[in-house]
Amino acid sequence: xxxxxxxxxxxxxxxxxxxxxxxNHQLLDSKAVETPQExxxxxxFQEIIKTINIINIDHGIDMxxxxxxxxxxxxxxxxGYVSTCANLDFCHIDLVQSFKALLPNHIVVTVGNxxxxxxxxxxxxxxxxxxxxxxxxxGTGVGGGIILxxxxxxxxxxxxxxxxxxxxxxxxxxxxxxxxxxxxQVCGTKGILNNALEQKNxxxxxxxxxxxxKDVFDAAKQNDKAALNTVHRVAExxxxxxxxxxxTIEPDVFIIGGGVSKAGDFLLDLIVHYFKKHARFNTGDIKxxxxxxxxxxxxxxxxxxxxxxxx
Ligand SMILES: [Zn+2]
Numbered sequence: 001x002x003x004x005x006x007x008x009x010x011x012x013x014x015x016x017x018x019x020x021x022x023x024n025h026q027l028l029d030s031k032a033v034e035t036p037q038e039x040x041x042x043x044x045f046q047e048i049i050k051t052i053n054i055i056n057i058d059h060g061i062d063m064x065x066x067x068x069x070x071x072x073x074x075x076x077x078x079x080g081y082v083s084t085c086a087n088l089d090f091c092h093i094d095l096v097q098s099f100k101a102l103l104p105n106h107i108v109v110t111v112g113n114x115x116x117x118x119x120x121x122x123x124x125x126x127x128x129x130x131x132x133x134x135x136x137x138x139g140t141g142v143g144g145g146i147i148l149x150x151x152x153x154x155x156x157x158x159x160x161x162x163x164x165x166x167x168x169x170x171x172x173x174x175x176x177x178x179x180x181x182x183x184x185q186v187c188g189t190k191g192i193l194n195n196a197l198e199q200k201n202x203x204x205x206x207x208x209x210x211x212x213x214k215d216v217f218d219a220a221k222q223n224d225k226a227a228l229n230t231v232h233r234v235a236e237x238x239x240x241x242x243x244x245x246x247x248t249i250e251p252d253v254f255i256i257g258g259g260v261s262k263a264g265d266f267l268l269d270l271i272v273h274y275f276k277k278h279a280r281f282n283t284g285d286i287k288x289x290x291x292x293x294x295x296x297x298x299x300x301x302x303x304x305x306x307x308x309x310x311x
Contacts, residue, residue, distance in 0.1 A: 118298045205225070
């Protein structure tokens with residue numbers, strides 16, 4: 001009999017619920033539903049169960065053949081326990097126990113941080129997954145996840161893998177985390193736009209008022225000096241952070257994802273250039289690849305997380 005596991009990416013706006021076949025890890029179906037706005041500690045679980053029931057009926061699946069449900073959530077979590085969550089109304093709650101209480105006994109529930117599980121999703125959906133992988137996502141913020149010996153790293157309280165807050169430079173400006181000089185302050189959207197504007201004011205640029213991060217990378221590809229300076233700065237600071245990770249955990253691969261990674265090989269080649277320049281010992285040969293699962297990484301990772309607890 002075929003068996004199934006659901007992977008759920010719990011976001012502040014949408015819940016993305018995916019049905020996976022255990023025998024070949026294929027995503028069979030997925031639905032995105034709006035995240036309820038109140039009473040998250042109950043309403044989110046109810047919405048997930050409602051949607052799973054609909055998908056089960058669509059595919060003629062009996063709940064007895066659903067072995068587990070994995071959740072990816074946008075906050076630090078340790079073994080499913082969340083102390084606070086900036087995006088959802090979760091406070092000092094054991095999400096595994098709370099969700100299990102609403103489900104048939106046989107269903108295994110796992111919970112992990114979304115960026116950490118995205119790392120698992122990206123890595124495990126490669127044709128040959130690596131044992132040790134680090135994902136860095138470049139978007140509004142800079143997120144990350146670490147896989148060591150094929151397992152996610154949560155750390156003592158769930159803060160393991162907060163790569164965006166590695167200190168890489170000195171500045172008086174304060175990061176969202178309250179500290180100064182984080183990687184995110186250079187490589188997050190705000191950092192990129194502010195620096196590009198500064199460069200433009202200094203030397204002129206093809207960038208027009210109201211430019212976006214994509215415009216900065218497009219201008220850099222066209223050899224616009226101001227945009228190139230900004231992109232080189234992003235690549236070099238990202239390389240410095242990965243050099244520090246390389247001598248700490250020596251992963252097999254760094255996976256670069258998030259909206260900014262759409263700049264593709266142009267950005268990747270620059271990161272590798274600066275990584276080799278700053279690398280210690282023989283870590284300079286560590287591979288860099290682009291992420292490939294897009295917005296499904298968290299959902300796919302939450303599937304593999306549950307799968308690891310069941311097999
Ligand atoms: Zn920070």
